[in-house]
Amino acid sequence: MxxxxxxxxxxxxxxxxxxxxxxxxxxxxxxxxxxxxxxxxxxxxxxxxxxxxxxxxxxxxxxxxxxxxxxxxxxxxxxxxxxxxxxxxxxxxxxxxxxxxxxxxxxxxxxxxxxxxxxxxxxxxxxxxxxxxxxxxxxxGGRGQASNGHPSVVAAVGRYVDERLDSPITLADLAAHLELSPAMLLRRFRAEAGMAPYEYVVSRRVDVARGLLACGVPIADVAVRVGFADQSHLTRHFKRVVGVTPGYYLRHPAVSRSFKTG
CATH class of the missing domain: 2.60.120.810 (Jelly Rolls)
Incomplete structure (x- = not known):
């Protein structure tokens, strides 16, 4: 693999x-x-x-x-x-x-x-x-399930976000997809992840943005592809989460390396 x-x-x-x-x-x-x-x-x-x-x-x-x-x-x-x-x-x-x-x-x-x-x-x-x-x-140990025995809400939200990364995502969207009330989703997500769904969505967008920038994709294009309103919106969240601006990151990209584990 x-x-x-x-x-x-x-x-x-x-x-x-x-x-x-x-x-x-x-x-x-x-x-x-x-x-x-x-x-x-x-x-x-x-x-x-x-x-x-x-x-x-x-x-x-x-x-x-x-x-x-x-x-x-x-x-x-x-x-x-x-x-x-x-x-x-x-x-x-x-x-x-x-x-x-x-x-x-x-x-x-x-x-x-x-x-x-x-x-x-x-x-x-x-x-x-x-x-x-x-x-x-x-x-x-292992962490395949949430501690309350329910399937992982975080994993389900992660899959949903990845499939719609360039689109607006609301709590109502997530709740409808998981067939939960917004309040129930919020409680379960916070209990499992220790953060709100919105914070997770922003984190996921920034994570993907890092990978695109490391591949040399222009900042404005990255902002659109990961669902931020514009380049300044991406820059604000990116600087908060990563510690440097997208421009700095683009000039000093992370190094990604593919390899087989067996």
Whole structure:
């Protein structure tokens, strides 16, 4: 199965991230400085040398510390993790900030490999080795269902949004699609994701915008394709969620690398 890992390097000074979520696993190695974030009802602090992990669609916010922060991140599709680990469900991390020198070193090597010119088979081996250690040493369990036993509302909303990314989407649209009342959808979505559906939709649009910009698509075209009203609308949300403007991101694109997991 062919999957894609996206890498990104950012250095930020005093930036505060609003509450948002990413479709895939979001993993980062902290190279300099530190900061904090909140997710799943708990606060977390990270420093240089630590590794942070966020589950797919997990609501979080955060802020760089007084000295700023430099970090390198990975966006890893859930399907790739399932294939790599041979798991039917999604593993779960009890700790979102890890002090693990081996994980930091292997993930750092993987980031360098993905941004370099290594032959594909070696890149595959390096990234799988890093992720296998990270998940094998720190993750357990699965998250295929919402905690109340209902099918995942977040997953259903995600599929709906992806199919209509360039169109306006309202709470009423989502509720009608899931055959729930708007109030019930709002309660269940917040209980499962820790954020409102609107915040999730904006996060998903920004995630897709990142990928298009990394491929060199002009900003104005990206705004239309991901459902923002115009370029300024995209820029406002993109800067809040990512920490830099689309223009900066276009000049310093993330590096995406496709590879096979088996």
């Amino acid at each position: 062919l999957d894609v890992v996206e890498t990104l390097t950012l250095a930020l000074d005093g930036h505060r991230f609003p509450r948002h979520a990413h479709e895939h696993w979001s993993i980062a190695v902290i190279d300099r400085g530190g900061g904090s974030f909140r997710c799943s009802g708990a606060g977390h602090r990270f420093t240089s040398g630590s590794v942070t992990v966020l589950h797919p669609s997990e609501a979080h916010d955060g802020a760089a510390g007084p000295a700023g922060i430099r970090y390198r991140s990975f966006t890893v599709p859930e399907a790739m993790i399932k294939d790599m680990l041979g798991a039917s469900g999604t593993p779960s991390f009890g700790n979102r900030v890890l002090q693990d020198d081996t994980a930091y070193t292997r993930l750092s090597r993987a980031h360098c490999a993905l941004n370099g010119n290594h032959p594909d088979p070696w890149v595959d081996e390096i990234i799988v080795d890093a992720l296998d250690h990270l998940f094998g040493a720190h993750a357990s």
